Amino acid sequence: MSENLDKSNINEAGKSKSNDSEQGLEDTVEGSEEALQKKIKSGSPSTQRVQRPHSSPPRFVTVEELLETAKGVTNMALAHEIVVNGNFRIKPVELPEDSLEKRVKDIVHKAFWDCLSVQLSEDPPAYDHAIRLLGEIKETLLSFLLPGHTRLRNQIREVLDLDLIKQEAEHGALDISKLAEFIIGTMGTLCAPARDEEVKKLKDIKEIVPLFRAIFSVLDLMKVDMANFAVSSIRPHLMQQSVEYERKKFQELLEKQPNSLDFVTQWLEEATDDLMNQKHEHALPAGGGAAGSGDAPRPDPVAVQDYAYLKLLKWDHLRRPFPETVLMDQARFQELQLQLGHLTVLGAVLLVTFSMAAPGVSSQADFAEKLKTTVKILLTDMHLPSFHLEDALSGVGEKVCLEVNSHLALCGFSPLTTDKETALKGQIQAVASPDDPIRRIMDVRVLTFLGSYLASGHQKPLPTAPGGLGLVQKELEEVAIKFVRLVNYNKMVFSPYYDSILSKILVRP
Numbered sequence: 001m002s003e004n005l006d007k008s009n010i011n012e013a014g015k016s017k018s019n020d021s022e023q024g025l026e027d028t029v030e031g032s033e034e035a036l037q038k039k040i041k042s043g044s045p046s047t048q049r050v051q052r053p054h055s056s057p058p059r060f061v062t063v064e065e066l067l068e069t070a071k072g073v074t075n076m077a078l079a080h081e082i083v084v085n086g087n088f089r090i091k092p093v094e095l096p097e098d099s100l101e102k103r104v105k106d107i108v109h110k111a112f113w114d115c116l117s118v119q120l121s122e123d124p125p126a127y128d129h130a131i132r133l134l135g136e137i138k139e140t141l142l143s144f145l146l147p148g149h150t151r152l153r154n155q156i157r158e159v160l161d162l163d164l165i166k167q168e169a170e171h172g173a174l175d176i177s178k179l180a181e182f183i184i185g186t187m188g189t190l191c192a193p194a195r196d197e198e199v200k201k202l203k204d205i206k207e208i209v210p211l212f213r214a215i216f217s218v219l220d221l222m223k224v225d226m227a228n229f230a231v232s233s234i235r236p237h238l239m240q241q242s243v244e245y246e247r248k249k250f251q252e253l254l255e256k257q258p259n260s261l262d263f264v265t266q267w268l269e270e271a272t273d274d275l276m277n278q279k280h281e282h283a284l285p286a287g288g289g290a291a292g293s294g295d296a297p298r299p300d301p302v303a304v305q306d307y308a309y310l311k312l313l314k315w316d317h318l319r320r321p322f323p324e325t326v327l328m329d330q331a332r333f334q335e336l337q338l339q340l341g342h343l344t345v346l347g348a349v350l351l352v353t354f355s356m357a358a359p360g361v362s363s364q365a366d367f368a369e370k371l372k373t374t375v376k377i378l379l380t381d382m383h384l385p386s387f388h389l390e391d392a393l394s395g396v397g398e399k400v401c402l403e404v405n406s407h408l409a410l411c412g413f414s415p416l417t418t419d420k421e422t423a424l425k426g427q428i429q430a431v432a433s434p435d436d437p438i439r440r441i442m443d444v445r446v447l448t449f450l451g452s453y454l455a456s457g458h459q460k461p462l463p464t465a466p467g468g469l470g471l472v473q474k475e476l477e478e479v480a481i482k483f484v485r486l487v488n489y490n491k492m493v494f495s496p497y498y499d500s501i502l503s504k505i506l507v508r509p
Contacts (some may be wrong), residue, residue: 085240116129116499135162263324310454313450344446346379404424
């Protein structure tokens with residue numbers, strides 16, 4: 001039996017899969033949101049903030065209020081995910097093979113299909129289950145139609161007229177094979193091109209029960225396709241509504257927890273101080289310029305916000321509380337941070353290698369791309385806690401020397417001397433330290449590029465990668481696009497709060 005079938009109420013089956021998906025998402029979001037709310041209320045162990053006294057005693061809330069709040073948080077998180085994640089896709093629910101839920105589902109479905117098989121093998125056949133399945137298929141096909149599909153809608157209703165089908169069954173005139181043929185043809189008309197092969201295979205199934213099972217399986221995939229089409233269609237319209245909705249929800253939180261902007265204030269204060277005093281080692285252009293002395297003009301609020309978001313890419317997530325307004329995106333900023341760390345090391349290794357190799361080698365694009373791919377593969381697991389960068393770079397050094405010498409020989413050059421090989425391997429292994437001069441230079445250049453990309457506002461021409469990063473420009477641009485999309489959306493939601501805070505910070509003596 002398909003995922004959509006339920007032993008107690010088959011007519012509700014079409015909703016079961018989406019409900020399961022939504023419930024799984026809600027459970028995940030609510031669980032993570034609970035942790036985030038705790039961060040907002042209590043901070044982290046390292047924070048020095050003193051908790052403010054409550055102006056009034058806490059009140060008790062009802063279960064209904066809690067459920068309504070959870071629903072709002074879930075809706076907000078889902079809308080946020082769709083807007084900021086250009087690759088957001090709904091995926092079919094796949095239960096773990098050894099899970100109790102999977103075993104129970106398999107037992108129930110097998111019982112249903114066995115029952116259907118028994119009914120159809122009776123003399124005369126009993127069609128109760130089969131007719132209910134046809135009704136389910138009919139409703140599913142109708143749900144795929146657009147308003148302009150008038151002719152097809154009428155055809156589905158006419159061919160899959162359940163009252164007529166019941167009468168035919170009662171008089172022994174029901175031809176299920178003919179109905180299945182119509183259903184498969186209609187599915188072929190409505191399915192996405194990626195499902196053509198699955199629909200085509202249905203025509204080869206001759207037995208009724210296996211055919212019904214396969215039809216429901218493909219319909220499940222078509223439902224996911226339709227949902228993803230709907231997501232891509234509503235994203236532009238969802239943007240403004242989501243901005244207003246998130247701002248409203250955050251304002252409600254702020255009214256209940258007045259200290260919910262404390263970490264944001266600290267974050268913006270630090271960004272302002274960095275730009276004013278150039279204390280931060282990664283002094284980046286952020287659109288408005290920064291003061292190098294007390295007499296210089298104060299930074300523009302937009303420059304402070306841009307710089308503050310760049311600071312999130314170097315955040316110590318284990319020891320520092322994350323700003324409240326971006327808590328929902330903390331995992332995304334962590335992922336971007338890991339990707340940039342990988343690119344920084346990769347860029348540093350390539351810069352060291354081509355600085356020491358013969359000029360004729362470093363200028364050959366094909367070899368440079370091949371070497372980049374090789375090093376990237378060797379650093380694939382860099383994001384894992386168990387990954388030991390120094391050991392990995394030792395292997396990278398060996399591989400790089402082999403590749404360089406092989407290419408030098410191919411081009412008619414002399415191989416690297418033993419001293420040069422030793423020096424190259426040592427410099428590559430030194431990149432493991434965050435304090436390595438080459439790695440620090442690449443780190444600054446990576447963040448400078450992102451700052452320029454953010455300040456450009458998508459205006460052409462877009463900034464090019466700084467020196468030494470040309471080989472990883474494509475990867476760097478992919479990260480920059482995600483980063484800018486994330487920052488710009490969060491700015492749209494929370495700029496009123498940032499502007500209010502900065503209006504007080506920037507007038508301080």
